[in-house]
Amino acid sequence: MKLSICIPVYNFDVRELVFDLKKEIENNKIDAEIILIDDASEESFTIINSELQKEVQAFVFLEKNIGRTRIRNLFLNYTKGDYLLFLDCDGQIISNTFLSSYIQFIVNNKGANIVYGGRKVANFPPDKNHRLRWKFAIERENPPVKQRQEKPYLCFQTNNFIINREVLEKIPFNPEFQKYGYEDLLFAMELKREGVLIDHIENAIFNNDLETNEKYLIKVNESMESLAKMLQDKNLKSNLTEIKIVKAYNRINEKFLIILFANLFQIIKVGLEKKLLKGNVNLRYLDFYKLGLLLKEMR
Numbered sequence: 001m002k003l004s005i006c007i008p009v010y011n012f013d014v015r016e017l018v019f020d021l022k023k024e025i026e027n028n029k030i031d032a033e034i035i036l037i038d039d040a041s042e043e044s045f046t047i048i049n050s051e052l053q054k055e056v057q058a059f060v061f062l063e064k065n066i067g068r069t070r071i072r073n074l075f076l077n078y079t080k081g082d083y084l085l086f087l088d089c090d091g092q093i094i095s096n097t098f099l100s101s102y103i104q105f106i107v108n109n110k111g112a113n114i115v116y117g118g119r120k121v122a123n124f125p126p127d128k129n130h131r132l133r134w135k136f137a138i139e140r141e142n143p144p145v146k147q148r149q150e151k152p153y154l155c156f157q158t159n160n161f162i163i164n165r166e167v168l169e170k171i172p173f174n175p176e177f178q179k180y181g182y183e184d185l186l187f188a189m190e191l192k193r194e195g196v197l198i199d200h201i202e203n204a205i206f207n208n209d210l211e212t213n214e215k216y217l218i219k220v221n222e223s224m225e226s227l228a229k230m231l232q233d234k235n236l237k238s239n240l241t242e243i244k245i246v247k248a249y250n251r252i253n254e255k256f257l258i259i260l261f262a263n264l265f266q267i268i269k270v271g272l273e274k275k276l277l278k279g280n281v282n283l284r285y286l287d288f289y290k291l292g293l294l295l296k297e298m299r
Contacts, residue, residue: 001083001103002031002032002033002082003030003083003103004032004033004079004081004165005034005035005085005087005099006075006084006085006086007034007035007037007086007087008037008039008072008088008089009036009049010039010041013045013049014052015048015049016092017089017093018034018056019055020093021098022034022055023096024093024096024098024099028100032081032099033057033080033081034055035057035058035059036052036059036060037060038061039062039065039067040064040065058078060078067179068158068177068183069173069175069183072172073168076165076169076172082164083106083162084162085161085162086160086162088159088160088205090207090208090209091119091159091207092206092207093205093206094120094205101117102115102117102162105203111197112197112199113196113197114161114163114167114191114197114198114199115161115162116156116157116161116198116199116200117160117202117203118142118200118201118204118205119137119142119159119160119205120142120205121134121206121207121210122134125280128278129212129279130211131279132213132217132276132277132279132281134210135279135281145202149200152200153185153198153242154242154243155200156185157184159205159207160204160205167196171191174190177230179222179226180226181219181220181222181226182223182230185240185243186239189239190239213277213279217273217277217289220289220293224293224294227245228297229297231249245287245291245294248287249291258295261292261295262292262295262296262299265288272289
């Protein structure tokens with residue numbers, strides 16, 4: 001089987017990631033290609049990464065940013081592999097058999113169409129200014145493989161997964177959602193609706209770029225905008241009912257508490273943000289913050 005390694009690039013130095021992948025490809029004589037698509041990064045990063053043009057099969061530089069979902073679909077136009085392996089540009093390879101582990105699983109499991117390998121962050125906490133994103137990753141985002149296997153669709157992420165080319169051609173990412181947030185779960189739930197199984201294995205990459213608390217809260221706001229847009233689409237709403245925050249929203253909606261809760265959130269929003277920006281907080285505060293933002297967007 002031929003493997004296409006697909007890395008969407010945006011404002012990050014991907015040289016280490018590419019060279020680590022090339023090393024395993026060459027050492028193990030893997031039939032693989034590396035394709036990079038830069039989503040209109042700042043000039044400083046395009047200059048840094050441009051040296052990789054001679055190291056990969058294709059490096060496409062987009063003049064205009066097209067977003068998280070469209071860029072993944074775009075890889076179908078530049079790849080030749082039977083399977084596509086998608087990696088976030090801020091990932092770091094932590095195993096010298098990373099590619100081989102995916103390939104071996106596919107070979108041993110002929111019916112496998114999509115496989116998620118997982119994500120890791122540092123075991124020790126970073127400084128308080130980066131603590132919130134790390135805490136969310138440790139407590140919520142990066143469960144062990146056994147737990148992921150119990151909830152294969154809800155635990156799917158797009159940072160590190162391999163997919164059968166024919167499946168992606170049949171079920172592409174929804175191009176309407178370009179911003180950060182829930183596009184991975186929307187894709188997973190569409191796979192579930194179509195009866196496509198997601199397998200989970202222990203083959204993680206390391207998250208090499210934790211955001212500051214402030215930057216992470218901006219992304220949280222963006223994610224709630226995206227989720228609200230999804231929920232307002234009648235054709236998509238039914239695919240999202242298993243998501244924890246959607247369940248909470250639906251419970252409030254059933255009890256006609258939306259206005260009361262939304263007004264309360266407006267009163268405490270600034271204080272809640274200050275608490276979250278300190279980093280080392282109970283994640284229930286983050287849950288409450290997300291719910292308040294979602295209610296605001298849905299009103």
